[in-house]
Amino acid sequence: MDTLAPEELTATAAELGADPLLVQGAGGNASLKSGDALWVKASGTWMRDAVLRNIFAPISLAPLLTLRDSGEFEAMEAHLQSGCAVDGLRPSIETSLHALMPHAAVVHAHAVNSVAVSVLGDGPSRFKHAMGCDLRGVFIPYTKPGAPLAKAVAEAFAVHGPADVILLQNHGVVVGADRPRAAADLLREVEQRLTLPVRSLPKADLTSARAFENEVYCLAEAQCGAGLDPFLFEVLTRAPLTPDQVVFLGGAVGVAGQTEESAEPASLIFEAGVGAFRRRDCTPGALSAMDALLDVAVRLPEGAVIRGLTASHEAELLDWEAEKYRKSLDSR
Numbered sequence: 001m002d003t004l005a006p007e008e009l010t011a012t013a014a015e016l017g018a019d020p021l022l023v024q025g026a027g028g029n030a031s032l033k034s035g036d037a038l039w040v041k042a043s044g045t046w047m048r049d050a051v052l053r054n055i056f057a058p059i060s061l062a063p064l065l066t067l068r069d070s071g072e073f074e075a076m077e078a079h080l081q082s083g084c085a086v087d088g089l090r091p092s093i094e095t096s097l098h099a100l101m102p103h104a105a106v107v108h109a110h111a112v113n114s115v116a117v118s119v120l121g122d123g124p125s126r127f128k129h130a131m132g133c134d135l136r137g138v139f140i141p142y143t144k145p146g147a148p149l150a151k152a153v154a155e156a157f158a159v160h161g162p163a164d165v166i167l168l169q170n171h172g173v174v175v176g177a178d179r180p181r182a183a184a185d186l187l188r189e190v191e192q193r194l195t196l197p198v199r200s201l202p203k204a205d206l207t208s209a210r211a212f213e214n215e216v217y218c219l220a221e222a223q224c225g226a227g228l229d230p231f232l233f234e235v236l237t238r239a240p241l242t243p244d245q246v247v248f249l250g251g252a253v254g255v256a257g258q259t260e261e262s263a264e265p266a267s268l269i270f271e272a273g274v275g276a277f278r279r280r281d282c283t284p285g286a287l288s289a290m291d292a293l294l295d296v297a298v299r300l301p302e303g304a305v306i307r308g309l310t311a312s313h314e315a316e317l318l319d320w321e322a323e324k325y326r327k328s329l330d331s332r
């Protein structure tokens with residue numbers, strides 16, 4: 001098996017990773033089935049680093065395809081998360097999804113328009129309309145990433161046939177094509193079709209807001225408008241929108257005065273009528289997740305029905321070893 005990831009895969013991953021509206025932090029991943037290998041992004045690595053250092057782990061494809069064909073996704077996840085790490089690179093949590101797609105090249109991204117549409121109450125019908133007659137798309141209701149998600153996608157494929165575009169509720173999008181560049185083009189096309197207008201938000205008085213800073217929290221300038229917008233204040237403090245928000249921000253946005261006393265104060269809080277504040281000890285992954293949250297939030301139509309993750313969705317993510325591992329890489 002080659003030891004160097006294919007050049008088109010690394011170049012494409014770096015390009016996508018440089019656009020924060022498509023890929024944020026360690027989120028998202030890309031893969032290529034080439035010869036007897038599945039090259040897939042390693043857990044906790046950043047796509048934007050793809051040409052600076054090796055972020056792709058090669059995995060022998062044949063055992064994955066055998067497990068896929070027999071529907072043994074739990075066994076596939078165990079196989080991926082245990083014996084497959086090469087050079088300290090553990091395959092992405094979402095590798096089973098990549099193995100499952102019939103395409104040679106697969107990109108999974110938390111692209112902001114896709115995520116925004118995926119959390120809307122009418123997201124499934126918007127998505128269906130956007131795919132039109134020329135793109136094969138399937139919408140998958142929220143499912144925990146890893147084996148359960150791979151199983152849900154396999155079941156959808158069994159009913160509807162394989163899709164080139166999968167919108168994952170409260171999560172992101174997966175696209176497949178014959179080459180990495182074609183997959184990246186398809187991702188951009190899907191984002192274009194799902195584009196939601198960016199709302200303008202109230203402006204904070206930053207000088208007076210700074211008076212609310214303390215030892216734990218400093219002003220989160222970019223997020224202040226969301227904290228001052230009544231619709232987004234309610235939506236974002238009610239429930240987290242995505243798994244990465246749970247993993248890197250610890251859950252929903254907190255409300256000032258309600259979170260500071262807890263053992264693990266919220267990473268991001270809103271102070272009503274003032275703005276937003278973030279913990280001073282935020283990791284790079286947390287900062288990136290905050291920006292991603294804002295980029296999704298400003299695209300949510302005011303007054304729309306928004307579906308957040310439930311407490312049990314949060315608990316199953318926080319209790320999952322694969323996510324603890326990803327978080328530990330971020331805090332290093």
Ligand SMILES: [Zn+2]
Pocket residue numbers: 027028094108109110171172
């Ligand atoms: Zn994801």
